[in-house]
Amino acid sequence: MKFRIAFILLSITAFFNIGCGSEKSSRIFLKINLTAEGQPLQLNTDYTSPEGTLIQFSMVRFYVSQISLIKENNEEIHYPDNYYLADSQSENLFLIDEAVTGKFKGIRFGLGVDSTRNDSSGIYAIPAYEYPADHALSPANFMYWSWNPGYIFMKLEGKADTSANGILNEIGETFSIHTGFKEAYVFIERNYNFTTKGDDIILQVNAEIPNFFTNYNLRSKKKDAHPSNSKHEDFPYVLEIVNNSNLVFGNIFE
Amino acid sequence: MGTFLNSIRCLLNKFLIYIIGVSLFSIACKENIKKRETPYILDIPDAFPEMPIPSHNPLTVEKVELGRKLFFDPILSVDSTISCASCHIPQIAFADHEPQAKGIHGKIGMRNTPTLYNIGYAPYLFMEGKVPDLETQVIAPVQHEEEMGLNLRDLLKRLEKHPYYKKQFQLAFGEKPTPGNFVRALACFERTLISGNSSYDQYINGDTNALTAQQKLGMELFFSERLQCSKCHGGFNFTNYGFENIGLYVHYEDIGLARATADTNDIGKFKVPTLRNISITYPYMHNGSLQTLNDVIEFYNEGGKKNPNKSSLIKPLKLSEAEKKALISFLESLTEEQAYTKYLQP
Numbered sequence: 001m002k003f004r005i006a007f008i009l010l011s012i013t014a015f016f017n018i019g020c021g022s023e024k025s026s027r028i029f030l031k032i033n034l035t036a037e038g039q040p041l042q043l044n045t046d047y048t049s050p051e052g053t054l055i056q057f058s059m060v061r062f063y064v065s066q067i068s069l070i071k072e073n074n075e076e077i078h079y080p081d082n083y084y085l086a087d088s089q090s091e092n093l094f095l096i097d098e099a100v101t102g103k104f105k106g107i108r109f110g111l112g113v114d115s116t117r118n119d120s121s122g123i124y125a126i127p128a129y130e131y132p133a134d135h136a137l138s139p140a141n142f143m144y145w146s147w148n149p150g151y152i153f154m155k156l157e158g159k160a161d162t163s164a165n166g167i168l169n170e171i172g173e174t175f176s177i178h179t180g181f182k183e184a185y186v187f188i189e190r191n192y193n194f195t196t197k198g199d200d201i202i203l204q205v206n207a208e209i210p211n212f213f214t215n216y217n218l219r220s221k222k223k224d225a226h227p228s229n230s231k232h233e234d235f236p237y238v239l240e241i242v243n244n245s246n247l248v249f250g251n252i253f254e
Numbered sequence: 255m256g257t258f259l260n261s262i263r264c265l266l267n268k269f270l271i272y273i274i275g276v277s278l279f280s281i282a283c284k285e286n287i288k289k290r291e292t293p294y295i296l297d298i299p300d301a302f303p304e305m306p307i308p309s310h311n312p313l314t315v316e317k318v319e320l321g322r323k324l325f326f327d328p329i330l331s332v333d334s335t336i337s338c339a340s341c342h343i344p345q346i347a348f349a350d351h352e353p354q355a356k357g358i359h360g361k362i363g364m365r366n367t368p369t370l371y372n373i374g375y376a377p378y379l380f381m382e383g384k385v386p387d388l389e390t391q392v393i394a395p396v397q398h399e400e401e402m403g404l405n406l407r408d409l410l411k412r413l414e415k416h417p418y419y420k421k422q423f424q425l426a427f428g429e430k431p432t433p434g435n436f437v438r439a440l441a442c443f444e445r446t447l448i449s450g451n452s453s454y455d456q457y458i459n460g461d462t463n464a465l466t467a468q469q470k471l472g473m474e475l476f477f478s479e480r481l482q483c484s485k486c487h488g489g490f491n492f493t494n495y496g497f498e499n500i501g502l503y504v505h506y507e508d509i510g511l512a513r514a515t516a517d518t519n520d521i522g523k524f525k526v527p528t529l530r531n532i533s534i535t536y537p538y539m540h541n542g543s544l545q546t547l548n549d550v551i552e553f554y555n556e557g558g559k560k561n562p563n564k565s566s567l568i569k570p571l572k573l574s575e576a577e578k579k580a581l582i583s584f585l586e587s588l589t590e591e592q593a594y595t596k597y598l599q600p
Contacts, residue, residue, distance in 0.1 A: 128433075134407065140397075146390075149390055231516040
């Protein structure tokens with residue numbers, strides 16, 4: 001009798017295991033592909049902004065934080081301690097989780113450094129010097145205002161043909177946009193169905209960098225914006241650029 | 255067969271000798287340096303309050319000595335030409351005589367170098383006051399391209415390879431150099447920089463001969479309701495750590511506090527500096543635009559330039575020539591010429 005019960009229990013377990021076999025845990029990565037005109041972004045290369053200005057980028061760098069994986073049943077797996085720095089000279093392949101199981105329908109992430117790490121009054125506020133030098137939030141990444149402590153969320157730097165004569169190397173035809181402050185922290189959310197099956201899952205997203213300048217004409221608007229807080233005269237310009245983020249990030253693919 | 259076994263035995267012996275040799279070598283090479291936490295007792299002048307020391311960074315002899323070594327070492331700059339002491343020169347009260355600080359490759363910084371004496375009492379750092387402590391401040395000049403221009407990551411690599419620092423970080427912190435223990439060591443040393451034994455200090459401690467008659471007259475004027483110098487430059491460190499616009503310009507190129515607050519009412523406001531050791535830390539003002547104490551007294555005597563944010567305390571003083579001289583003489587009494595010597599050696 002005991003053997004029969006054990007056999008039945010084993011059979012039930014085996015049945016469910018087979019049923020769940022398609023949901024083994026996987027490593028999940030996020031890969032951000034910086035692009036311009038649909039191709040991998042090359043630094044110091046001519047592109048045309050959405051407003052028709054000839055531009056080149058010399059630096060593109062931004063933080064990604066507060067990632068959530070959204071399950072089919074709307075539950076979310078949140079990663080509050082994962083901070084990544086995307087850079088125009090890096091592969092930008094970020095490990096989100098070593099082992100996660102389930103069926104998912106999307107992903108959300110923030111652009112910048114949220115106030116839990118960027119506000120001295122925040123509950124998780126940590127002085128920048130406490131991070132190891134290779135941590136995304138280390139001041140060694142030059143994404144930190146050390147005279148006015150706080151993180152620069154994004155740096156967009158390069159040249160822009162503001163005189164519209166087709167020449168980019170003229171004096172003063174540079175641009176430098178440094179974003180920051182909680183009012184400029186935005187979330188990107190994308191739908192994408194995936195199920196963990198044991199293999200690594202690399203969620204890729206293209207970031208079409210010139211789209212940050214959609215409706216932002218570098219000839220007429222500020223081309224150097226470095227606000228020191230959200231009341232600063234440069235801040236509205238920074239906000240315009242950040243508010244184009246949804247036009248920058250494409251759909252998720254593997 | 256015997257020869258074969260002997261060969262195997264021989265090989266095994268050689269292998270064992272090799273393993274033992276490698277192990278002994280590794281043990282010999284591994285210096286087992288234990289962390290030491292010898293309390294460092296600050297030499298606080300009688301008239302000074304206790305210095306606030308952050309609980310996460312108590313002063314120890316080992317950290318102070320490490321910080322002292324770092325402070326004087328140009329290893330902190332990208333081309334190994336500039337140390338903290340290049341601008342914060344001990345003989346000049348840990349300030350310098352440049353209008354604005356000079357960094358690597360002769361690059362000119364934004365502002366005049368402040369004295370570091372009594373910096374451990376400062377409730378904030380930099381002229382906008384947004385940096386809360388010395389630990390946070392340390393990173394700024396090291397990485398700033400107009401000062402030392404060295405990436406923190408590269409600095410740590412240098413320190414890890416350096417025999418002295420490798421050992422001293424173990425001794426002071428029980429670990430290899432990290433951003434956290436690097437800034438803590440420097441902050442510890444900076445907190446030991448105390449100046450409170452000038453002629454003025456000796457006078458208020460009971461030595462009535464420590465000040466001349468002229469200096470005593472200057473002191474009376476300085477603390478008087480008529481001049482109100484001490485309204486801002488008061489307290490044991492001759493600063494209230496406030497922010498003031500003194501009417502140095504009608505239009506300020508460097509907007510001062512407003513740079514951080516973006517408030518137009520803060521344009522031209524800068525932190526009130528200490529006046530201790532003021533006679534040797536010339537030139538003066540945030541940009542070193544006034545060369546001598548005489549220039550400074552003349553400026554205040556005229557009441558500053560018209561500016562909407564100018565402090566109401568700044569107005570024409572109508573000083574006589576004798577009063578001007580007395581004031582300068584009193585300011586000179588705030589200098590402690592030889593205080594620096596104790597910081598040059600451990």
